Amino acid sequence: MAWGAKQRRRIGVMGGTFDPVHHGHLVAASEVRDAFNLDEVIFVPTGEQPFKQGNDVTAAEHRYLMTVIATASNPRFTVSRMEIDRPGTTYTIDTLRDLRRELPDAELFFITGADVLPQILTWKDADELWSLAHFIGVTRPGHDLDMTGLPAAGVSLMEVTAMAISSTECRARVRAGKPVWYLVPDGVVQYIAKYGLYLPEDGEAGVGRLTMDRDVAATRADVPPRIVEAAK
Numbered sequence: 001m002a003w004g005a006k007q008r009r010r011i012g013v014m015g016g017t018f019d020p021v022h023h024g025h026l027v028a029a030s031e032v033r034d035a036f037n038l039d040e041v042i043f044v045p046t047g048e049q050p051f052k053q054g055n056d057v058t059a060a061e062h063r064y065l066m067t068v069i070a071t072a073s074n075p076r077f078t079v080s081r082m083e084i085d086r087p088g089t090t091y092t093i094d095t096l097r098d099l100r101r102e103l104p105d106a107e108l109f110f111i112t113g114a115d116v117l118p119q120i121l122t123w124k125d126a127d128e129l130w131s132l133a134h135f136i137g138v139t140r141p142g143h144d145l146d147m148t149g150l151p152a153a154g155v156s157l158m159e160v161t162a163m164a165i166s167s168t169e170c171r172a173r174v175r176a177g178k179p180v181w182y183l184v185p186d187g188v189v190q191y192i193a194k195y196g197l198y199l200p201e202d203g204e205a206g207v208g209r210l211t212m213d214r215d216v217a218a219t220r221a222d223v224p225p226r227i228v229e230a231a232k
Contacts (some may be wrong), residue, residue: 011103012041014111014131015083015165019058021070022184024165026077029137030162032111033076035134040076041111042099043067044082047083047090048185058197060084069187093125096132108132114139114157121149140164153189174198 014029023044029041045063057063064084071077082098083090092110099108110129114137120126129135130151139145141159170180175198181189192198 009040009103009105010036010038010109011099012036012038012109012111012136013044013096013099014041015044015046015095016112017057018045018063018067019045019167020170020184020188020197021067022165022170022188023165023182024160024162026070026074026185027162028160029077029111032109032136032138032158035158036109036156038076038109043071043077043079044083044095045079047086048088048231062191062195062197062201066191067190068093069191070185072187086164091124093123093129094131094193107134109134109136111136111138113163114143114145117155118146118148126181138163143229171198172189175200 001096012029012033014025016025018025025043029043032038033041045060045067047060054132061084064079064081068079071079083095087095096108096110101105110133112135117135117137120129120135123129135155137145137155137157138162139157141161143159147157148154165183170183173180173183174192180192184192
């Protein structure tokens with residue numbers, strides 16, 4: 001680098017449903033930030049997705065606030081409302097274009113689960129995606145992945161042990177009345193309990209454990225979280 005030249009900021013973009021956000025997401029973001037020397041990781045909770053229409057996804061505002069709570073203690077993490085505030089169906093290409101306009105001098109690194117990488121070839125304007133960001137697929141150790149058709153220079157894989165945790169498992173545990181402490185951040189456990197998220201329609205499963213959680217939430221979850229936005 002020439003003397004006096006300004007170094008480009010390296011920004012991670014972690015898109016996901018975050019329903020709910022869990023420690024696997026946080027560890028993955030932290031590990032990728034360290035390995036790729038990123039200045040910041042922006043968590044982008046998804047809005048209305050073309051591939052999840054008709055599926056039972058928790059309201060965007062709940063998912064956004066849980067992500068804010070989960071990331072508030074890390075100054076390198078921020079949360080963006082970009083997708084949840086965008087009207088209609090949202091696509092990754094729209095998000096990366098918007099971030100490129102807001103951060104024209106930054107290098108963007110899109111972080112996602114490695115199992116999603118082959119699907120990118122079917123996404124809207126897939127050919128343009130590779131020019132907007134470098135894609136980092138996070139996977140469990142020992143997990144094989146078919147990289148056929150993916151540009152070698154545009155994709156990296158990284159193994160993270162904590163990716164064994166899944167949001168699907170966390171929702172199922174709440175629904176069955178099993179604890180999710182230590183799978184998701186404490187503040188998110190309290191938020192889930194306060195708003196009765198992921199319970200069956202009759203609300204009967206797990207009454208004992210969730211009542212305990214609500215008692216805790218009543219004293220602490222009303223504290224407003226530190227809400228941060230993507231740097232512009």
